[in-house]
Amino acid sequence: MHTLTSWDADPVQAFKKFVASAAFADTGRRTRADGTPRLLSPASAKIYIFMFNNVAGWFPEQGLKFSTVTQADLLRFIERRVKGKRVLNSKIAYRYLRLLERCYEHLEVTPNPAQQAILGIDRAHMTQDEAGxxxxxxxxxxxxxxxxxxxxxxxxxxxxxxxxxxxxxxxxxxxxxxxxxxxxxxxxxxxxxxxxxxxxxxxxxxxxxxxxxxxxxxxxxxxxxxxxxxxxxxxxxxxxxxxxxxxxxxxxxxxxxxxxxxxxxxxxxxxxxxxxxxxxxxxxxxxxxxxxxxxxxxxxxxxxxxxxxxxxxxxxxxxxxxxxxxxxxxxxxx
Missing domain, CATH: 1.10.443.10 (Intergrase catalytic core)
Structure with a gap:
């Protein structure tokens, strides 16, 4: 619970430590040929940090903390619209949820709100929507x-x-x-x-x-x-x-x-x-x-x-x- 408290206090800093660790690689379930976890490259870490910053900035606007976010909150985040247009397209929205799923999995939060949100979206429609x-x-x-x-x-x-x-x-x-x-x-x-x-x-x-x-x-x-x-x-x-x-x-x-x-x-x-x-x-x-x-x-x-x-x-x-x-x-x- 102390770890979860630190994510509430400064989620961005907590995520930066997490994304640079072997624990993050473990949640990705991608390994090298020798079976060891494949760590992120600095370029990939930069992309993930940018994404997490967007989410972390939205939480306080909604009166939320990392530990209090629900499936419904995350669905509201990915379905945000500006002038009638979705802020995130379907494919990017899924990536946000998958990233948060890894965070909550690492923190052993049950039920995992991001995982629940993923189960609640239509992946088939997503693939069709994003085919270029x-x-x-x-x-x-x-x-x-x-x-x-x-x-x-x-x-x-x-x-x-x-x-x-x-x-x-x-x-x-x-x-x-x-x-x-x-x-x-x-x-x-x-x-x-x-x-x-x-x-x-x-x-x-x-x-x-x-x-x-x-x-x-x-x-x-x-x-x-x-x-x-x-x-x-x-x-x-x-x-x-x-x-x-x-x-x-x-x-x-x-x-x-x-x-x-x-x-x-x-x-x-x-x-x-x-x-x-x-x-x-x-x-x-x-x-x-x-x-x-x-x-x-x-x-x-x-x-x-x-x-x-x-x-x-x-x-x-x-x-x-x-x-x-x-x-x-x-x-x-x-």
Whole structure:
């Protein structure tokens, strides 16, 4: 009971000690080959601490303590809405409950309120709700065929005319063929592009958190020949234009950072030219497609986690749920 009291007094500090311990690994029931518990990486611990802080901040707002939380309270937490929209999607909500289940299991709280809440939610609906969209090989080829711009050196009468279209072409190829988040592509730095091409024409991108979203983790990914050729050609043109700064894909001639909205609009235009449904089409669809291809080629979830720069192996495994959305049937003739 003394331990539970300490969780009431300072739940965040108590959780930080717990998540760094072998006891937390025991509740995960994941072991190494030799049977010993698999401890969390610092990156994974950071994600769990962030999640727990959200819960711990909500408790006092509701007049609750860690020891007094009930199943109904936790269901209220995961079902919160702002302007009619749920704060947590179904998959993330389950992860919150699973994390709290491990805490109460460690503290030997019976009945376990988080476990009860998990039993009270519809996992089948959750899986269906969170299945993302990916492109089929044919749809991906159509996307590539609809990319903007032309090859460098075909600017016509104006020096560097149409350079933004060639920038967007290279950027969308990199996102599709390296599985980058849009924020990672926007923040891609020249120093992160490998200088030496492999025998097959591929190059390595070393993604760092610098200038990226704070959930990006350092990782390396191979960009195949098609993307590498477009990227190297664009970088040569960028250098000739003497655009300052370190962003690979600058917004303008001053080297400013692109916005997510701009990238989103350009991608939507590509999907539209390809004649594909625009619903849920964008950077996430391309990343889903890349991850699905990796899994189909036999890449284990723990390796895919590193390729995608994810903190958690289970996040990589979730890409097994993505589905190809078929093109709509054409309207029948009159």
């Amino acid at each position: 969209r990916a492109l089929s090989p044919d749809q991906l080829e159509r996307f590539f065929a609809a990319l903007p711009g032309e090859a460098p050196g075909k600017q016509g009468s104006r020096p560097f005319g149409g350079w933004k279209r060639r920038r967007d072409r290279a950027m969308q190829l990199v996102i599709a063929l390296a599985g980058l988040r849009v924020s990672e592509a926007i923040g891609l730095l020249i120093a992160e592009v490998g200088r030496q091409a492999a025998l097959d024409g591929s190059i390595v991108l070393t993604i760092t958190p610098d200038e990226k979203h704070d959930t990006s983790h350092e990782h390396a990914v191979t960009l195949p020949r098609l993307g590498a050729e477009a990227l190297r050609a664009w970088l040569e043109e960028r250098e000739t234009m003497a655009i300052p700064g370190e962003f690979v894909f600058p917004a303008n001639l001053t080297g400013a950072r692109m916005t997510r909205k701009t990238v989103y609009m350009q991608m939507r235009a590509t999907f539209e030219r390809a004649g594909m449904d625009l619903a849920r089409s964008g950077g996430r669809t391309l990343r889903n497609t890349f991850a699905k291809q990796q899994l189909e080629q036999g890449t284990p979830a723990d390796e895919l986690k590193d390729v995608l720069g994810l903190a958690l192996e289970r996040s990589a495994a979730d890409y097994q749920l993505v589905r190809v959305k078929p093109d709509p049937e054409p309207d029948p003739p009159d």
